[in-house]
Amino acid sequence: MELQSLKPAKGSVKNRKRIARGVGSGHGRTATRGHKGAKSRSGFKNKRNFEGGQMPIQMRLPKIGFKNPNRQAYRVINVGQLEAFASAIGVSKMDLATMVEHKIVKKSDRVKVLGDGELSNKLEVEAHAFSASAQKAIEAAGGSSKVVEK
Numbered sequence: 001m002e003l004q005s006l007k008p009a010k011g012s013v014k015n016r017k018r019i020a021r022g023v024g025s026g027h028g029r030t031a032t033r034g035h036k037g038a039k040s041r042s043g044f045k046n047k048r049n050f051e052g053g054q055m056p057i058q059m060r061l062p063k064i065g066f067k068n069p070n071r072q073a074y075r076v077i078n079v080g081q082l083e084a085f086a087s088a089i090g091v092s093k094m095d096l097a098t099m100v101e102h103k104i105v106k107k108s109d110r111v112k113v114l115g116d117g118e119l120s121n122k123l124e125v126e127a128h129a130f131s132a133s134a135q136k137a138i139e140a141a142g143g144s145s146k147v148v149e150k
Helices: 079-089 096-101 132-140
Strands: 075-078 111-114 124-127 144-147
Touching: 075 079, 079 111, 079 132, 111 124, 111 132, 132 144
Parallel strands: 075 111, 124 144
Antiparallel strands: none
């Protein structure tokens, strides 16, 4: 075997398709682009959402809704979940640092406590917001709720 005798495997290399080289080539005349229309012209660029001149779907549908740019999104935790977390960790104070440390919430989350579930142990809770029922449940169990500003 010599370097000049090396060849690719049979059938592994195909000749490239030479388009627009006359009718006899089989790819002449329309140069494999079909007949007329924007796609057959040079410089054609398919624009996003273009539907061939038909009114695009985003223009046919009505504008609805509103996205409030000042919306405050909260990570919701129920009172019952807080007690379960506190008893599992073994603490009587659930502040944001403790919740972040034990991966209950993320550091960037705003936390709101809701009143679903039972609270039997005294628990000091710090969060960004409380529902009225959550505050009532925490204070009924002898604990305290403190609102933290972010």
